[in-house]
Amino acid sequence: MNEEQKNSETKTARKKLPRPALIVSAEMLAEYSIFLEHLLVGLADESIPTTLVCPANCSLGSIVPTSVQVIKHPAFDLPFLKGQNRKRLVEQLGNFKPTVLHCLCQSEAPLARQLAWQLNLPYLLMVNSLQKRFGKLFISTSRCAKIIVPAETIAANVAKLYPAFTDRIEQINAGTFTSETSRCFNQPNWLASMVTTHPLNNENDFAKLFAAIKHLAIDGYEFMLVMTGGGRAEKQVWRMMTALGISQIVTIVPGLEMLRPVLAAGDIFVQPQPNNSFNPLLLEAMGVGAAVAACKGGVDDLIIEDKTAFVFDPTDEFSIYSALQKLFDRRELAQQIAATAQQHLRENYTVSNMISFTIKAYYDAQNWFKNKGRS
Secondary structure: OHHHHHHHHHHHHHHOOOOEEEEOOHHHHHHOHHHHHHHHHHHHHOOOOOEEEEOOOOOOOOOOOOOOEEEEOOOOOOHHHHHHHHHHHHHHHHHHOOOEEEEOOHHHHHHHHHHHHHHOOOEEEEOOEOOOHHHOOOOOOOOEEEEEEOOHHHHHHHHHHOHHHHHHEEEOOOOEOOOOOOOOOOOOOOOEEEEEOOOOOOHHHHHHHHHHHHHHHHOOOOEEEEEEOOOOOHHHHHHHHHHHOOOOOEEEEOOOOOOHHHHHOOOEEEEOOOOOEOOHHHHHHHHHOOEEEEOOOOOOOOOOEOOOEEEOOOOOHHHHHHHHHHHHHOHHHHHHHHHHHHHHHHHHOEHHHHHHHHHHHHHHHHHHHHHHHOO
């Protein structure tokens, strides 16, 4: 009888597992692919049945485990088929039988809200960036169980703009796998290298950094700077580099699916401008043990001055120069900063905690909707 009872309890537990449907945009896939991979793999490891709703023209690469069902939407990219596309999506999700929707980017908030009504489900809305008052999100008070944020600065911003949802805001830190060793200057005979991943959308974002780079080169420092990604101002950035005479020490590589190995090749990670969104690549750079030089003024929870990063003024060439010079001249201090940042991540930004808190949020959403969400 005991064995039969255990088997019965096991079957019941399996039936009660949440079945989340994750909704992502093309921008989410491009900018948060590492985070998404960690989330999907973690849910798969916990045997959580999961489906992913994503744009039809996106390349998923290797970030989606085979156990995760993928639904492409819209199936037919034609304006006059909008109704048919939505109907097809609802039918596919209905076949999966989700118990909760998890919208991973605010741009898809209207879709998540409508699907929640059509499928009679609660949903979680993840907000990754600071919101502006004139561009408010449309959030259902009776369907949105939680607003998930990855940083305290975003939580405060959301609470200010959406006071009715203050008690539903939950911070779940993004998780990463922190290396056992630090990458920072661990090969003394190698050429020092820096990496930055800031979008190339405005050449002015790099003017002060490039001026500081030129100054360092003139002063005899030997290094290279790798810039990843692209943007509408890439040609202007190239022209600026050529005009300053630094094109031999600065190189631009296109966006890569496997960015962590690129980050791991850098001794220093540079964030040249404040970021109004949570920067998952800053998290990964700290995780691999690069020393960080960054500026504050946006979502900068990871940037703790003289503890996890050296901080500079992005509008001041000399401030940037001084921060980078300190990293080059005081390499033991740079290694200490990198190691302290890694320890900070081990304590606060683990993948295991991210998965545990996310699954708990699914259960909480289901219970909330069952008990209160229909009122």
